[in-house]
Amino acid sequence: MxxxxxxxxxxxxxxxxxxxxxxxxxxxxxxxxxxxxxxxxxxxxxxxxxxxxxISGVEAMQGIETDGDTLSIGAMTRYSDLTDSEGVAEHAPVLADAVRQVGDVQVRNRGTIGGNLAHADPAADLPGAALASDATLVVEGSDGEREIPADDFFFGMYTTDVGPDELLTRIEVPSADGAVGTYVKKPSPSSGYAMVGVAALLDTDGDTVKSASVGANGVMDHGVRLESVENALVDGSLDADTIEAAAGHAGDDLDVAMMMDDLQASNEFRAQLLEVYTERALTAAMDGGSTPAAAD
Ligand SMILES: Cc1cc2nc3c(=O)[nH]c(=O)nc-3n(C[C@H](O)[C@H](O)[C@H](O)COP(=O)(O)OP(=O)(O)OC[C@H]3O[C@@H](n4cnc5c(N)ncnc54)[C@H](O)[C@@H]3O)c2cc1C
Missing domain, CATH: 3.30.43.10 (Uridine Diphospho-n-acetylenolpyruvylglucosamine Reductase, domain 2)
Known part of the structure; x- marks a missing residue:
């Protein structure tokens, strides 16, 4: 067409x-x-x-820089540059894991991190990772820059806090500083997009969880943070029982009736997937992070 x-x-x-x-x-x-x-x-x-x-050729919106404890990623940086970057793997492991699972090699050679986040497709892979990474999204308009925490960025299906006269220019990610990040998804059999995707970033002191950030996409009409799961993990010991119990809280703050409900999966099925994939993401983090092979 x-x-x-x-x-x-x-x-x-x-x-x-x-x-x-x-x-x-x-x-x-x-x-x-x-x-x-x-x-x-x-x-x-x-x-x-x-x-x-x-805007794909705007140089000021491209590239990956480390500024102290913050990784600054230009919004027009392509997925393939992110998957090739050792800095992203080290400082933003949950984002690196999610980007590796976007589409196929052709999509990753053209698509950009900023396009993905600004588009805010409910089934896209990066919103959950941006939330779990505590990213800040920097937008620019004629009045200058605004810094928007990922928690406040996504409003709904294809809707964000970027105004019609603004651009998303860069994404700032605080360094994970040794924390382990993972992203797991149940891909749609037809499109590969996430029917449910869960991103987790865990920082531990020995066997004790010091901090936990968990985000999900594919479930609601926009990416969401799973705070009840985070609260159930912090100060607990990182073991299979704690993880199973924490994953049981995945839907606590979400209204099942408002979950995505389409030909791929009903809202009730998505609620079940969310719990299962939260447990998988946390288990993968406990095991040191997953390194799934990129799709062809
Ligand atoms: C075959 C196929 C499979 C795919 N599979 C997946 C998948 O598994 N997971 C996944 O997450 N995605 C998937 N995608 C989507 C892909 O990741 C897109 O690249 C992404 O959703 C949009 O990024 P883009 O750079 O291509 O943006 P574009 O398509 O160029 O733009 C998308 C929208 O965002 C707006 N926009 C773009 N940049 C900015 C900016 N800087 N500031 C403000 N607004 C902006 C544009 O106005 C437009 O409305 C797939 C796409 C295809 C074709």
């Missing part, structure tokens, strides 16, 4: 992208990052922007 006609602009800088957004504020405008959600939506007629602003 062919998309409707649109005007295409290529932005070379953040300022130029913001100026273009301002100039076309009356039109339906989309930002083009990796194009791996937007272009299928345009080809199937789900999205018909009048104006496309290509």
């Amino acid at each position: 062919y998309p409707d006609e649109f005007d295409y602009y290529n932005a070379d800088s953040i300022d130029e992208a913001l100026e273009l957004l301002d100039e076309h504020s009356d039109a339906e405008t989309e930002l083009l990052a990796g194009g791996h959600s937007l272009l299928p939506a345009m080809k199937t007629g789900l999205s018909s922007p009048d104006v496309l602003i290509d």
